[in-house]
Amino acid sequence: MFSNASNFTNDVDLTFAIIIGISLFFLIGLTFLMIYFMIKYNHKKNPVATDIPGHMGLEILWTVIPTILVLVMFYYGWAGYTKMRTAPKDAIQIKATGRMWSWTFEYENGRVTDTLVIPLNKAVKLNLFSNDVIHSLYIPAFRVKEDLVPGDSNWMWFIGQQIGSYNILCAEYCGDRHSYMISKVDVLFPEEYEKWYKSTPKKALYGADAGQNLLKSNGCFGCHSVDGKVIAAPSFKGIMTRISEVKTDKGEEAFIKVDNAYIIRSIEDPNKEVVEGFGKIMPANNNLTEKELEQIIDYLKTLK
Ligand SMILES: [Cu+2]
Numbered sequence: 001m002f003s004n005a006s007n008f009t010n011d012v013d014l015t016f017a018i019i020i021g022i023s024l025f026f027l028i029g030l031t032f033l034m035i036y037f038m039i040k041y042n043h044k045k046n047p048v049a050t051d052i053p054g055h056m057g058l059e060i061l062w063t064v065i066p067t068i069l070v071l072v073m074f075y076y077g078w079a080g081y082t083k084m085r086t087a088p089k090d091a092i093q094i095k096a097t098g099r100m101w102s103w104t105f106e107y108e109n110g111r112v113t114d115t116l117v118i119p120l121n122k123a124v125k126l127n128l129f130s131n132d133v134i135h136s137l138y139i140p141a142f143r144v145k146e147d148l149v150p151g152d153s154n155w156m157w158f159i160g161q162q163i164g165s166y167n168i169l170c171a172e173y174c175g176d177r178h179s180y181m182i183s184k185v186d187v188l189f190p191e192e193y194e195k196w197y198k199s200t201p202k203k204a205l206y207g208a209d210a211g212q213n214l215l216k217s218n219g220c221f222g223c224h225s226v227d228g229k230v231i232a233a234p235s236f237k238g239i240m241t242r243i244s245e246v247k248t249d250k251g252e253e254a255f256i257k258v259d260n261a262y263i264i265r266s267i268e269d270p271n272k273e274v275v276e277g278f279g280k281i282m283p284a285n286n287n288l289t290e291k292e293l294e295q296i297i298d299y300l301k302t303l304k
Pocket residue numbers: 098099101134135136170171172173174178181
């Protein structure tokens with residue numbers, strides 16, 4: 001009946017089953033009792049109302065039983081919650097960042113991806129950060145969900161117990177493309193994970209491919225398409241030959257020929273010159289090296 005995808009699935013499913021079971025029992029029980037009483041005590045059969053005085057035994061019974069039921073629900077909820085808030089010390093640490101509208105995952109060796117990759121049966125701790133607004137990292141199959149709050153840090157942990165690929169969603173409405181804030185968590189056999197973890201380190205990539213990887217791992221494609229379609233920001237297609245009408249942070253309007261310098265300015269200080277018709281929604285990124293900025297521009301130049 002219960003899924004075994006993570007170490008929390010059993011606890012969470014059991015808690016829900018208990019709460020739903022108790023609720024259903026009372027919903028059905030009370031409905032039938034109500035109908036039965038309506039018939040039994042109908043005023044045609046019982047024209048004079050009976051005065052029923054209090055009953056101590058009943059009073060105690062219907063105070064004690066619901067209290068026990070509520071405490072049972074509390075116990076299972078609390079036990080599961082405590083487990084979720086106690087991460088093992090040897091868990092693999094991964095930094096997870098949410099932004100409008102994509103996820104990135106940064107590993108201890110500096111590897112950055114847009115898909116979470118984890119080994120089977122190993123504790124993983126995600127340190128959660130937001131670059132802009134409140135997001136919520138939700139892995140339905142694992143039964144885990146935690147908010148990412150800008151200016152604050154949060155965390156979650158879990159153990160992937162079944163090989164497979166599971167959805168990662170954003171569970172906190174964060175703007176136009178909220179529903180597209182989708183990624184995956186891939187659970188691999190430990191040997192496969194090790195191989196993946198050690199392969200293609202970020203710095204070994206070069207040229208336009210490296211640029212494409214950088215844009216992907218930084219979540220840029222959440223808003224910028226490469227095929228001319230407008231998602232939430234200007235498309236990258238043909239961007240390096242474009243003359244854009246922009247509004248500056250001082251409210252002035254200007255035409256700008258898109259060149260290397262403008263691309264770099266747009267990445268490091270995106271609200272300074274915003275293309276007409278678009279909002280100030282892009283978070284600044286000052287973590288890219290000169291070389292990486294060059295690689296991104298090399299890639300953008302290929303999108304004609
Ligand atoms: Cu979000």
